[in-house]
């Protein structure tokens with residue numbers, strides 16, 4: 001049911017782990033699906049210089065974590081806030097319909113990590129409240 | 136590497152079974168209901184299969200009704216009995232861990248005004264016969280309890296439940312889809328009034344099954360149409376499938392003890408190795424292996440999710456199935472595991488390994504090795520897991 005691209009990324013996920021001296025951490029979960037995703041970010045001069053993930057979840061959740069962390073490295077915080085799960089799914093050349101909700105987690109985890117960065121650094125969120133489901 | 140450890144999902148068709156079936160596609164293709172010799176030749180083969188089934192479960196040949204599989208047999212048994220006895224009452228007793236073919240059928244009947252008691256099971260998946268008896272009401276017309284569970288392999292005390300049903304003059308149905316070939320079944324000794332089976336679970340072809348119904352037990356017909364199967368189940372008989380089912384059940388019963396001993400040896404070795412090499416696992420289901428399907432090992436792996444285990448084993452050439460929500464496409468993890476009290480996050484991390492007669496000890500060793508690496512890899516990746524000075528725990 002997964003395409004080859006998803007399987008390849010799932011077989012060799014990148015950016016696994018946790019940045020100990022991070023500048024922002026987001027942990028979001030969808031207990032209904034059984035996926036929990038944690039993304040830690042290193043941010044310098046408003047640019048994401050490193051991103052790592054740890055995921056409890058299905059192959060789709062792990063593949064989207066890998067892709068999303070890869071995508072935000074090098075982005076400014078504002079650019080990263082605009083990353084949508086649709087872009088991640090597009091990069092993966094599609095996911096089975098029942099797996100789309102697993103990909104939403106990556107978007108949410110990045111937003112949560114940036115929110116956490118704003119809180120800790122005292123900077124203001126770019127655009128208001130976000131709907132984020134914390135674990 | 137191609138290792139098949141999903142024999143509870145389906146089995147290959149035994150070559151001997153396939154050989155028996157082949158002439159009935161090409162040479163003996165008559166309609167078993169036709170009066171001419173083409174039809175009569177097919178009917179001879181169908182009647183032989185009926186006798187093979189009857190001999191395997193100790194019933195009469197005219198108590199065997201061929202169906203399209205386990206699902207149809209379960210639907211027919213439950214709806215057919217409930218509706219035929221609705222003047223006496225509209226209450227059914229079953230368990231929380233039945234196959235969806237039973238549970239969903241009961242839910243349909245609930246929408247029609249029937250009442251259903253879904254009995255709890257204990258932490259190993261056993262139905263308590265005392266609880267069955269306690270649930271009986273004056274309006275109870277049917278008890279349906281599976282012989283063996285498809286996910287955790289628990290074998291129910293069917294004989295005791297059958298005796299209780301008989302004492303209270305209530306019809307007793309058992310879904311024996313997972314049990315045929317694995318469990319000794321005798322419908323007379325065990326007081327079974329109806330029994331479902333499906334050929335592809337015991338090395339027969341897919342799409343053919345049996346409902347055994349004791350003579351004298353009143354049931355509605357399920358498929359309307361022609362007068363096949365003593366006017367109880369319409370549709371032209373699937374001669375090749377029926378011949379295959381007959382051959383398969385004959386072989387399954389003839390070789391049951393030898394197959395079980397071999398399969399059990401593989402499963403026991405697997406369980407011993409997993410327990411020894413992978414920390415923080417839980418074997419789900421009956422702990423007394425005499426009361427568990429010989430090929431079943433269902434494990435929960437703490438801190439990690441089942442579908443990702445399944446898919447990484449798939450990458451290693453090993454086919455298993457998972458009780459996680461994300462592999463079933465539903466939102467809930469296995470209701471069977473939740474019913475035996477497995478915590479929800481552990482239910483998400485569960486895998487069913489089901490061994491069959493063609494598996495080997497080398498496959499067991501290879502699987503344990505890959506499984507151990509998979510679990511280690513996914514735990515490293517899990518935000519729920521921390522290896523604190525060699526001690527693993529939830530964080």
Ligand SMILES: Cc1ncc(COP(=O)(O)O)c(C=O)c1O
Pocket residue numbers: 143144203204205206207209234236281283284285310312313333335342
């Ligand atoms: C216990 C049980 N009942 C019923 C069925 C349904 O059988 P079939 O898919 O052959 O209709 C299965 C198959 O998964 C089963 O394991």
Ligand SMILES: [Zn+2]
Pocket residue numbers: 033034035057058059060061099102461
């Ligand atoms: Zn998922």
